[in-house]
Amino acid sequence: MKLTVGGSLKTVFRPWVEGLENIPDEGPAILASNHLSFSDSFFLPAVLDRKVTFIAKAEYFTSPGVKGKLTAAFFKGVGQLPVDRSGARGAGEAAIKSGIDVIERGELFGIYPEGTRSPDGRLYRGKPGGLARVALATGAPVIPVAMIDTEKIQPPGKVVPKLMRPGIRIGKPLDFSRYQGMEGDRFILRSVTDEVMYEIMKLSGQEYVDIYATAAKRQIADAAKKKAELEKKAEQEKKAEQEKKKAEQEKAGQGAPRGKTGRDKAA
Missing domain, CATH: 3.40.1130.10 (Glycerol-3-phosphate (1)-acyltransferase)
Incomplete structure (x- = not known):
């Protein structure tokens, strides 16, 4: 062998x-x-x-x-x-x-x-x-x-x-x-x-x-975990901000005055 x-x-x-x-x-x-x-x-x-x-x-x-x-x-x-x-x-x-x-x-x-x-x-x-x-x-x-x-x-x-x-x-x-x-x-x-x-x-x-290499591996794993957590948090904050803006835009659209109808214009 x-x-x-x-x-x-x-x-x-x-x-x-x-x-x-x-x-x-x-x-x-x-x-x-x-x-x-x-x-x-x-x-x-x-x-x-x-x-x-x-x-x-x-x-x-x-x-x-x-x-x-x-x-x-x-x-x-x-x-x-x-x-x-x-x-x-x-x-x-x-x-x-x-x-x-x-x-x-x-x-x-x-x-x-x-x-x-x-x-x-x-x-x-x-x-x-x-x-x-x-x-x-x-x-x-x-x-x-x-x-x-x-x-x-x-x-x-x-x-x-x-x-x-x-x-x-x-x-x-x-x-x-x-x-x-x-x-x-x-x-x-x-x-x-x-x-x-x-x-x-x-x-x-x-x-x-x-x-020791075992300690280095733990440090690398911890750093990777922390990075992933930060990226996840940033993504969640970005998503929350986008949802907030969308909600504000929808609210602004609902509160705006409606345009005149065709009958109103004729009068």
Whole structure:
């Protein structure tokens, strides 16, 4: 499945890649990437010879019907790992455990430190829970990755992708073994995460925003809601003004003196 999907993606979209030499031929590593599009989890594995395991919503694997089974088979084939996200804390712990299991098998584990897709193409603050804890618990090197232009191929909400070339830049491995066993220290977790995000920023060239992407999405949603409310209010006021003018015109027409009839003119 990976060879089929990966080969098709490379043939159709022809992604360009820099830094492939930074991916080890064997042994565990964590690939920490920015997240611009739903397709990121497909393009990165497509350009690598080794399997990369990402975390995916459990719903992708449990949907009913023929479509659900095909979707589940596709995600399993491209190396996606189901995690139940019904509870925020439980989901985080499950993702960390899954990541550690992948690393202990000597494989590549892919993770998006931002926690969700960027709402506007900018790079947001990394969450310290997953990436740093897996890195410090296992001692595995962290390889920063930058996806380029994938949001233009498949923007949020779009099903049919646009044909254009995305890019992938792979940075040099970062060694955090000096902090191994200190995954309980929140200051260390923050420091490790920020260092990785800085490297991703350099690779991607994105503008960095020091808030979480989830908070940015709420702000954007709130702004859109407020704009819609203001537009609705303005439309209602415009309609009320038009109705008022119409009523005034009708009233003025009713109060005007009637013209003389033909008999009056003859008299």
